[in-house]
Amino acid sequence: MKNCLIVDDSRVIRKVSRHLLEGMGFAVTEAADGKDALAQCTAQMPDVILLDWNMPVMSGMEFLGHLREQEGGDKPRVVFCTTENDIEHIRAAIDAGADEYVMKPFDRETLHVKLQLVGMV
Amino acid sequence: MGSATERDMTHEVLAQLLAERTGQDLSPSRRWRVETALSALLRESDATTIDELVAKLTSPFGCPLSSRVADALLNNETYFFRDQQVFDVLAKSALPKLIAQRQDKRRLSIWCVGCSTGQEPLSLSMLLAERAAMLDDWQINIVATDVSHRAIDVARRGVYTPFEAQRGLGIERMIRWFEEVDGRWKVSPRLLKPIRYQQHNALHAPPMGSPFDLVLCRNVLLYFDKPTRQQVFSQIAASLADDGMLLLGAGETPVGQTARFAPVKDLTGFYCLGTPDMPEARPRTAEVPARG
Numbered sequence: 001m002k003n004c005l006i007v008d009d010s011r012v013i014r015k016v017s018r019h020l021l022e023g024m025g026f027a028v029t030e031a032a033d034g035k036d037a038l039a040q041c042t043a044q045m046p047d048v049i050l051l052d053w054n055m056p057v058m059s060g061m062e063f064l065g066h067l068r069e070q071e072g073g074d075k076p077r078v079v080f081c082t083t084e085n086d087i088e089h090i091r092a093a094i095d096a097g098a099d100e101y102v103m104k105p106f107d108r109e110t111l112h113v114k115l116q117l118v119g120m121v
Numbered sequence: 122m123g124s125a126t127e128r129d130m131t132h133e134v135l136a137q138l139l140a141e142r143t144g145q146d147l148s149p150s151r152r153w154r155v156e157t158a159l160s161a162l163l164r165e166s167d168a169t170t171i172d173e174l175v176a177k178l179t180s181p182f183g184c185p186l187s188s189r190v191a192d193a194l195l196n197n198e199t200y201f202f203r204d205q206q207v208f209d210v211l212a213k214s215a216l217p218k219l220i221a222q223r224q225d226k227r228r229l230s231i232w233c234v235g236c237s238t239g240q241e242p243l244s245l246s247m248l249l250a251e252r253a254a255m256l257d258d259w260q261i262n263i264v265a266t267d268v269s270h271r272a273i274d275v276a277r278r279g280v281y282t283p284f285e286a287q288r289g290l291g292i293e294r295m296i297r298w299f300e301e302v303d304g305r306w307k308v309s310p311r312l313l314k315p316i317r318y319q320q321h322n323a324l325h326a327p328p329m330g331s332p333f334d335l336v337l338c339r340n341v342l343l344y345f346d347k348p349t350r351q352q353v354f355s356q357i358a359a360s361l362a363d364d365g366m367l368l369l370g371a372g373e374t375p376v377g378q379t380a381r382f383a384p385v386k387d388l389t390g391f392y393c394l395g396t397p398d399m400p401e402a403r404p405r406t407a408e409v410p411a412r413g
């Protein structure tokens with residue numbers, strides 16, 4: 001079973017994403033900001049991370065920078081999942097090492113294909 | 122809505138309208154969705170109930186309205202590269218086979234039946250554009266048709282919401298083939314170039330451009346009854362090149378429906394006109410429409 005860490009400050013988004021991901025057979029953990037997520041990754045690297053952009057304490061971009069520097073931090077596939085829907089943000093995310101990008105709102109089909117493309121389903 | 126008889130009448134009018142315009146059944150199981158499907162149209166046409174809307178259909182201005190009502194009742198669900206595995210087979214086996222067959226003519230003609238808002242022909246166009254080096258001096262024509270005026274209008278515009286644009290597409294393809302303009306995603310003119318969109322009913326004679334080397338008719342037949350399906354199969358058979366192929370949606374099959382098509386060996390979901398080594402699938406004369 002693959003592990004997915006959902007990093008999002010919205011409880012509703014975490015709940016919806018968890019529901020979709022569990023339906024696809026993932027074991028899911030959650031973090032409400034980048035700092036919490038980083039601590040969880042230090043304890044155990046997930047296979048894939050669903051990452052929001054704007055969060056209190058530590059943003060998604062900041063988290064991604066730290067993650068990729070950590071030992072084993074190149075392993076998780078990172079799928080940005082955000083309301084930042086313009087091309088500049090998308091390019092910045094890819095340049096920073098994101099593997100895929102989901103724009104909110106999204107549905108099961110979208111998430112499933114993105115996870116397929118990063119080799120997780 | 123009014124009394125039970127009034128409601129039955131209303132549904133009967135709607136069912137008849139849908140059958141006439143599209144060949145589809147408004148089966149009882151789909152009736153509960155009618156109100157949701159028509160809610161936007163109710164607001165736009167100043168009607169408060171469906172009965173009122175249906176009454177307007179009989180007015181002298183009813184004709185454009187009935188086309189919009191039929192459009193609203195259709196299910197236009199689609200997304201890019203729907204059924205990824207099928208598109209993998211298309212990219213890795215079916216297209217190379219067709220390209221090899223057409224080396225001399227250097228021409229490929231494709232028909233997308235029930236193309237909805239364009240995601241399916243655009244997925245095909247992407248696959249072909251990504252093989253541009255191989256198809257450099259080829260003439261590629263994709264005729265994409267749908268009975269829904271609204272769907273064809275959207276497809277022609279080629280501008281999608283972020284929700285639509287990302288459905289089925291990886292980010293790499295999205296930024297390669299779309300341009301973001303004020304929060305909307307505009308498809309590259311290069312992908313639109315080989316596509317000719319046309320409003321067209323699949324029950325009628327095929328559009329210009331036949332014989333087609335490949336016909337896609339995916340997630341369309343499932344809304345029809347058997348005689349209507351047979352009618353569509355006949356139209357497709359008439360439009361297909363002798364060595365062309367038909368691609369159906371997951372769960373759709375000509376088996377038990379028509380003897381005009383037989384499965385293509387090793388290509389799941391693809392069908393060819395009956396061949397002599399498959400006698401049971403050889404085309405028969407005049408197996409046509411039971412429906413008028």
Ligand SMILES: C[S@@+](CC[C@H](N)C(=O)[O-])C[C@H]1O[C@@H](n2cnc3c(N)ncnc32)[C@H](O)[C@@H]1O
Pocket residue numbers: 142143144145195196197198199200203234235236237238241266267268269272321322323324338339340341370
């Ligand atoms: C569920 S969509 C499928 C779209 C696309 N082929 C796909 O698989 O993603 C079915 C489409 O068939 C169209 N359709 C229904 N009846 C039709 C008819 N008689 N002739 C042409 N198109 C029809 C509908 O308008 C709708 O856009």
